[in-house]
Amino acid sequence: MNKNLSDEEKLSRIRLNSFFFLRTDWIWRFLEIYGSASEILKKSPRELVVEGGLSFDTASKLFDKALNCKPDEEMALVEKSGAKLIFFEDEDYPQLLREIYDPPLMLYVKGEIKPKVAIAIVGARKPTAYGVKVCAKLSRDIALNHITVVSGLARGIDSAAHDSVVRSNGNTLAVLGAGLNVLYPRENKKLSEKIIETGGALISEFPMATQPLPQHFPRRNRIISGLSYSTVVIEGSYRSGSLITAKSALEQGREILAVPGPIDSEMSEGPNKLIKEGAGLCETAMDIILSLPPEALGNLNLNPGKIKTGSDKNKELKIEKLNKLDREIYEMIVKTENGILMDALIHKAKCSVPDVSAAVFELETAGLIEMSDGKYRESLILN
Amino acid sequence: MLSKFWSLGLKGIDGFIVSVEVDIASGLPSYSVVGLPDTGIKESKNRVIAAVRNSGFDFPVKKITVNLAPAEIKKAGTHFDLPMALGVLSACGKIKKSADDKIKNTAFIGELALDGSLRPVSGVLPMIMALKNEKSKVKNIIVPSANSEEAAAAKINALKANSVKDIVNYLNGEEELEVCQKSEEVQKARYRGDFSEVKSQAFAKRALEIAAAGFHNVIMVGPPGSGKSMLSKRFPSILPSLSYEECLEVTKIYSVSGLIKSSKLMSLRPFRDPHHTISNAALIGGGSNPRPGEASLAHYGVLFLDEFSEFSRSAIESLREPLESKEITVARVKESIVYPSKFLLIAAMNPCPCGYLSHPTKECSCTPAQVHKYRSKISGPILDRIDMHIQLSPIKYDEWASLPAAEKSFDIKDRVIRAIDIQKKRFNGSKTSANSFMSIGEMKEHCKIPESADRILEIAMNKFGFSARSLDKILKVSRTIADLEGSQDLKKEHIMEAVQYRILDKAGDVALKY
Numbered sequence: 001m002n003k004n005l006s007d008e009e010k011l012s013r014i015r016l017n018s019f020f021f022l023r024t025d026w027i028w029r030f031l032e033i034y035g036s037a038s039e040i041l042k043k044s045p046r047e048l049v050v051e052g053g054l055s056f057d058t059a060s061k062l063f064d065k066a067l068n069c070k071p072d073e074e075m076a077l078v079e080k081s082g083a084k085l086i087f088f089e090d091e092d093y094p095q096l097l098r099e100i101y102d103p104p105l106m107l108y109v110k111g112e113i114k115p116k117v118a119i120a121i122v123g124a125r126k127p128t129a130y131g132v133k134v135c136a137k138l139s140r141d142i143a144l145n146h147i148t149v150v151s152g153l154a155r156g157i158d159s160a161a162h163d164s165v166v167r168s169n170g171n172t173l174a175v176l177g178a179g180l181n182v183l184y185p186r187e188n189k190k191l192s193e194k195i196i197e198t199g200g201a202l203i204s205e206f207p208m209a210t211q212p213l214p215q216h217f218p219r220r221n222r223i224i225s226g227l228s229y230s231t232v233v234i235e236g237s238y239r240s241g242s243l244i245t246a247k248s249a250l251e252q253g254r255e256i257l258a259v260p261g262p263i264d265s266e267m268s269e270g271p272n273k274l275i276k277e278g279a280g281l282c283e284t285a286m287d288i289i290l291s292l293p294p295e296a297l298g299n300l301n302l303n304p305g306k307i308k309t310g311s312d313k314n315k316e317l318k319i320e321k322l323n324k325l326d327r328e329i330y331e332m333i334v335k336t337e338n339g340i341l342m343d344a345l346i347h348k349a350k351c352s353v354p355d356v357s358a359a360v361f362e363l364e365t366a367g368l369i370e371m372s373d374g375k376y377r378e379s380l381i382l383n
Numbered sequence: 384m385l386s387k388f389w390s391l392g393l394k395g396i397d398g399f400i401v402s403v404e405v406d407i408a409s410g411l412p413s414y415s416v417v418g419l420p421d422t423g424i425k426e427s428k429n430r431v432i433a434a435v436r437n438s439g440f441d442f443p444v445k446k447i448t449v450n451l452a453p454a455e456i457k458k459a460g461t462h463f464d465l466p467m468a469l470g471v472l473s474a475c476g477k478i479k480k481s482a483d484d485k486i487k488n489t490a491f492i493g494e495l496a497l498d499g500s501l502r503p504v505s506g507v508l509p510m511i512m513a514l515k516n517e518k519s520k521v522k523n524i525i526v527p528s529a530n531s532e533e534a535a536a537a538k539i540n541a542l543k544a545n546s547v548k549d550i551v552n553y554l555n556g557e558e559e560l561e562v563c564q565k566s567e568e569v570q571k572a573r574y575r576g577d578f579s580e581v582k583s584q585a586f587a588k589r590a591l592e593i594a595a596a597g598f599h600n601v602i603m604v605g606p607p608g609s610g611k612s613m614l615s616k617r618f619p620s621i622l623p624s625l626s627y628e629e630c631l632e633v634t635k636i637y638s639v640s641g642l643i644k645s646s647k648l649m650s651l652r653p654f655r656d657p658h659h660t661i662s663n664a665a666l667i668g669g670g671s672n673p674r675p676g677e678a679s680l681a682h683y684g685v686l687f688l689d690e691f692s693e694f695s696r697s698a699i700e701s702l703r704e705p706l707e708s709k710e711i712t713v714a715r716v717k718e719s720i721v722y723p724s725k726f727l728l729i730a731a732m733n734p735c736p737c738g739y740l741s742h743p744t745k746e747c748s749c750t751p752a753q754v755h756k757y758r759s760k761i762s763g764p765i766l767d768r769i770d771m772h773i774q775l776s777p778i779k780y781d782e783w784a785s786l787p788a789a790e791k792s793f794d795i796k797d798r799v800i801r802a803i804d805i806q807k808k809r810f811n812g813s814k815t816s817a818n819s820f821m822s823i824g825e826m827k828e829h830c831k832i833p834e835s836a837d838r839i840l841e842i843a844m845n846k847f848g849f850s851a852r853s854l855d856k857i858l859k860v861s862r863t864i865a866d867l868e869g870s871q872d873l874k875k876e877h878i879m880e881a882v883q884y885r886i887l888d889k890a891g892d893v894a895l896k897y
Contacts, residue, residue, distance in 0.1 A: 185752065341741065374886050
């Protein structure tokens with residue numbers, strides 16, 4: 001460690017990394033045996049079988065892939081898309097990730113990984129409204145305390161977490177299950193741009209043009225948990241990928257927390273199971289912060305007594321300023337579970353359409369409520 | 384022997400005068416029609432021969448040539464049967480010389496049955512209108528009895544007849560024909576359904592009132608059972624009544640399409656709701672023998688496209704032309720035909736493929752990708768032409784039961800007409816007829832943003848990411864809201880309300896993300 005890699009070695013590493021079928025702990029083992037990636041590539045598959053214990057099939061595939069790989073082109077792609085490569089040996093390789101037993105050989109990074117305290121928030125791709133709400137709240141509060149939120153940019157909870165952090169001007173890292181040039185899911189393009197704008201980063205272990213295949217995601221999940229001190233699971237069924245992330249966090253010796261859900265919802269199966277098995281129960285950002293090890297808390301200069309949460313004065317001030325009707329309508333909206341439609345609002349408030357429209361407009365532009373799918377609900381983000 | 388009778392042809396929804404010339408010469412017996420007739424006209428040969436025989440005349444066994452002039456325009460339709468039969472009869476001397484005066488200023492249309500009686504034809508009104516417009520000497524017309532009410536609507540000297548025999552007798556001065564009488568029932572026509580039958584949906588109803596007042600296109604998003612169709616079907620009842628000229632224009636289109644069943648003037652605003660499997664040609668018009676499509680049949684009325692995102696993409700895109708230019712040009716190699724199509728588009732769609740995305744009680748089972756794909760079928764350019772977006776939701780029973788009876792269409796219509804009168808005054812002398820058609824120049828003049836709202840618009844644009852085009856729509860809709868209120872100037876409140884009718888813009892990517 002701490003030795004800078006030669007250019008040739010870098011290229012060889014890229015070659016080795018192109019065979020991402022193999023778990024990296026195997027590659028680390030060979031690196032230990034042979035000293036460098038360039039040396040490994042000089043061997044024959046047979047030697048890896050005899051000396052390394054790899055199956056012949058895998059070994060020949062490894063050589064096949066590695067020797068056909070064009071690292072120069074790969075480097076050009078990285079440069080062209082404004083990304084960069086961080087090798088394990090580089091100084092800015094995240095320390096926490098270094099400590100896991102199968103750290104990636106290298107990371108493709110777009111944006112910046114700031115050496116800070118990070119926690120992971122992962123969860124269902126099809127969450128319930130409850131899950132999204134809780135996720136947005138937790139992520140916002142975590143971000144307000146200058147803790148980085150790591151997630152996977154997947155649909156659902158992942159996106160909600162990133163979005164909430166970005167809108168609170170916090171720092172967030174997105175670890176992808178595809179190459180950086182293949183943004184998946186596509187509808188998150190804007191979000192991914194915002195992540196970079198707000199000082200976060202998109203991270204991937206896979207070569208630039210790798211497609212998002214199902215088998216990539218468990219591999220990606222170990223990086224999510226590996227970057228983080230704690231992993232929080234919000235919603236997910238028994239078969240959920242979030243449980244894989246939780247499992248790898250466990251293997252890495254990291255803290256696991258789960259947000260409990262109603263017992264009759266399929267989406268609560270995963271987190272409730274984790275809690276049953278001993279995961280921490282997470283209700284507020286405080287729970288997450290308290291799960292951090294002392295060195296992380298020291299790093300943050302965070303005094304557990306001074307944890308910030310989003311429901312601060314700013315919002316109360318804004319609410320105080322509202323006129324009577326606006327306030328009534330605001331309270332009506334806050335009371336509803338899943339948001340309320342304009343129509344129902346008019347019906348409840350017993351006011352004319354123009355009056356309610358004006359009130360909703362005021363509340364929306366003040367950032368107190370927001371609308372999606374035609375429903376107005378309390379805004380969890382304030383800025 | 385030669386004879387010449389006047390008849391009429393159709394091009395698009397406009398008629399033109401055709402002279403039907405018949406020549407009978409000695410030679411091998413034959414019957415040929417020249418002058419670009421279509422197959423329907425060529426087939427008329429057998430009908431003409433049988434009808435003439437069965438009316439008690441001998442059919443001349445000679446060489447007969449029928450010419451339809453002007454010969455370079457394509458002609459179609461079975462209504463040439465009558466003038467052809469009369470031409471044959473006149474050429475072989477069955478019609479007296481004294482009838483020449485009558486023949487010279489009368490046009491004849493009608494399809495023949497084999498027994499010599501007359502059958503109704505389509506396109507009567509637009510053809511007759513040609514007699515009204517052109518400087519032709521032909522001022523009278525004889526139509527089949529079944530078409531008499533439609534003919535009467537044109538306010539021209541129209542006579543009706545039941546058979547060829549009647550007409551021959553009339554020409555020979557032996558009998559008189561009845562004048563076509565206008566039906567009294569026209570005034571009694573009523574729309575089906577009334578807004579008072581729709582309880583709740585105050586927001587949507589208000590939106591539709593604004594849409595009617597400013598002729599704004601609307602898209603409604605809501606789960607099944609939220610009342611999208613119910614509201615749309617009642618929408619024509621709050622539109623102002625058609626003027627006589629507008630009635631005529633609508634009737635012309637329906638007449639050409641052969642859709643006038645009771646031969647009456649169409650006095651109600653059309654409501655067309657084609658199924659989503661409709662072909663492009665059926666939607667906007669066309670075909671090898673061009674016919675008006677649904678977009679033209681909805682002229683001056685409502686084109687309601689339910690399940691908007693289920694329509695084929697090309698069908699939706701083909702609506703761009705009529706939405707922009709208010710007419711449709713069907714171009715063929717030999718001719719190009721223009722059909723008017725100034726309709727108000729009401730599109731309705733579910734919020735997602737399963738339909739229950741924003742449903743108060745039911746769970747949606749779609750993935751965000753499915754929802755995204757579903758919505759992306761409606762392209763930006765089409766959405767840009769739709770001024771108002773509204774979200775609907777089904778109402779719960781207890782809410783429904785507690786609601787008082789709603790306002791009647793009549794009262795809403797009253798406000799709509801007031802707002803339209805204001806617009807008429809404003810746009811006096813300009814091509815623009817409603818707020819939604821305002822040009823940029825007119826918008827600058829009539830949609831001055833009040834100082835108090837300047838900041839509001841800025842906030843809204845930053846907050847919701849509205850495009851400049853959305854902003855235009857918001858201002859146009861605000862103008863209509865102000866007109867409904869009778870307010871000369873735009874006020875802050877008008878703009879604030881108008882913003883609420885752009886949910887699809889506002890939703891942006893937020894709605895689709897989770």
